[in-house]
Amino acid sequence: AIGTLHSFARRILGEHPIEAGIPPRIEVLDEVGSAVAFDDRWARFVDQLLADPAVERPLLLATAARVRLDHLRLIALAFNENWDLAHAFAPAEPVEVRDWSAELAALLADVVEACAECDHCCDEDDLLLGQFAKLEAWAARLGAASDEYTRLGLLGAAPSGRPYGRRENWPGYDLAALKDRFKDFRPRAIALHNEVASEAVNRLAVELRRFTLDAAQERRRSGELEFHDLLVLARDTLRDPHNGRAVRAALHRRYRHLLIDEFQDTDPIQIDLAVLIASHDPASPGAHWDAVATREGHLFFVGDPKQSIYRFRRADISLFLRAARRFGADKHGVA
Numbered sequence: 001a002i003g004t005l006h007s008f009a010r011r012i013l014g015e016h017p018i019e020a021g022i023p024p025r026i027e028v029l030d031e032v033g034s035a036v037a038f039d040d041r042w043a044r045f046v047d048q049l050l051a052d053p054a055v056e057r058p059l060l061l062a063t064a065a066r067v068r069l070d071h072l073r074l075i076a077l078a079f080n081e082n083w084d085l086a087h088a089f090a091p092a093e094p095v096e097v098r099d100w101s102a103e104l105a106a107l108l109a110d111v112v113e114a115c116a117e118c119d120h121c122c123d124e125d126d127l128l129l130g131q132f133a134k135l136e137a138w139a140a141r142l143g144a145a146s147d148e149y150t151r152l153g154l155l156g157a158a159p160s161g162r163p164y165g166r167r168e169n170w171p172g173y174d175l176a177a178l179k180d181r182f183k184d185f186r187p188r189a190i191a192l193h194n195e196v197a198s199e200a201v202n203r204l205a206v207e208l209r210r211f212t213l214d215a216a217q218e219r220r221r222s223g224e225l226e227f228h229d230l231l232v233l234a235r236d237t238l239r240d241p242h243n244g245r246a247v248r249a250a251l252h253r254r255y256r257h258l259l260i261d262e263f264q265d266t267d268p269i270q271i272d273l274a275v276l277i278a279s280h281d282p283a284s285p286g287a288h289w290d291a292v293a294t295r296e297g298h299l300f301f302v303g304d305p306k307q308s309i310y311r312f313r314r315a316d317i318s319l320f321l322r323a324a325r326r327f328g329a330d331k332h333g334v335a
Contacts, residue, residue, distance in 0.1 A: 001255070005270045006227050009234035012251065012273075019243035020233050023223035034226045038080060038215075042073060045211045049204075058097055058203035064149040065156060065197035072204060079212040084232045084269070090209040097199040103192055104142075104151065107185070111139040114181045120173040121165075128165025128179065135159050135185060152196055158189035231269040238276040239285040248285075251277045256298065263303030264320050271323060274299060290326055299327060 001011060010028065017024045029037065046069060049055060062072075079086040115136040121129045138159050145151040163179040170178075219225050220233065238244050238251075258274055260266065271289050278294040281287075305320050 005260070005266075005273065006230050009230040009273065012234045012237065012247075013230065016237060016243075016247050016250075019240065019247050020237040022220055022225075022233065026223040026225055028225050028227065028230065037224075038077070041211070041215055042076060045076075049207060052207075054094075055204060055207060058200040060149045061097055061152055061196060061200040062204060064152040065193065065200065066153075067197065067201060072201075072208065075201075075205065076208050076211060079208055080215065081228060083212050083216045083228065086209050086212050090212075091202050091206050092209060094203055094206045095199070097196060097203060100192065100196050101148070104155070107188055107192065108139050108143050110181075111135060111185060114178065114185075115139070117173075117178055120170050122171060123166070123169040126165050126169040128163050128175075128182070129169075131159065131161065131163055131182065135182070152193060155189050155193040155196075158186040160186050231273070235269050235272050235276070238273065241285065244285045248276055248279065252280060252295075252298075257300065258298060259300040259302065261302045262307075263301040263323070264305050264307055264317065265303075266319065267316065268319060271319065290322060294327070301327065 001008060003011075010026075013020045013022060013026065017026075049059065079090060115132050118129055118132050123129070138154070138157070142151055142154045145154060163182040165175055165179065167175050216229065216232075219229055225233070238248050240247075255277060258278055260270070260274055268289070275289040275292045275294060276285070278299040279292045280295050281293040301323060303320060305317055
């Protein structure tokens, strides 16, 4: 068998569809078909998202923080292209955005207190005095905002700029300390703004994860798979606690030698497949590939780390280097 790892994964699934939990006949969508299918799913998902009262607050907060549906779509695309990682690492349980009103009130109180120090200035044309006037006006609008969504939008528009002011315009006053206070307000405002926005997006990420995994499960049921599905489902079949051992044993007997070319562009799923097939260890499904025992002479790699160019496809040069250390020339073929 000679082919890409995707075609090899398809061969595994085609030979073991029952163990993989897929229909006997599968169709693999090309990039255009996958993109069209995603757009159809996304349009339906957006309608559901906008109508869901459970995500109204985080969605409005995210919108106030200038997060757009296009931004969420980019996250969903990344999840879809790496849905095994989305399953493992994306937030699964909803955590609601905290009540941040006390933190905002503390910030505004500090602004008001600092602005009151402007009485020490004896020149109404002092530049620092003008900067504090803008800060005070911003704080007034922020405090008078009618809802937290408007407040969050204003929070991200905190006045910026280096503080200016002439020492002689502030006689007998510690001007340096006041400038430091001024410089601190925008970072505090932006930090709070970003924290609330991040919590809102994390809450929405729960829905994006569900959207992604539901789609992957539907593709599995229908047998209409994408390229990434081939790798993930093949690996999951080999790792399956019930059927994996028999599948691995059959593949191990059939493919007595495995050679992976262009190994510098491989990713963790691909090396998992190769190592699990080359393994004669019945306990291997539960182990990381780096700890799986393989039969001598069964596994060969060919690659050049200087030609690793597929980082965007999850290729990781450190994986190449770890494999080179793990499968040394004394026991395995390494070129």
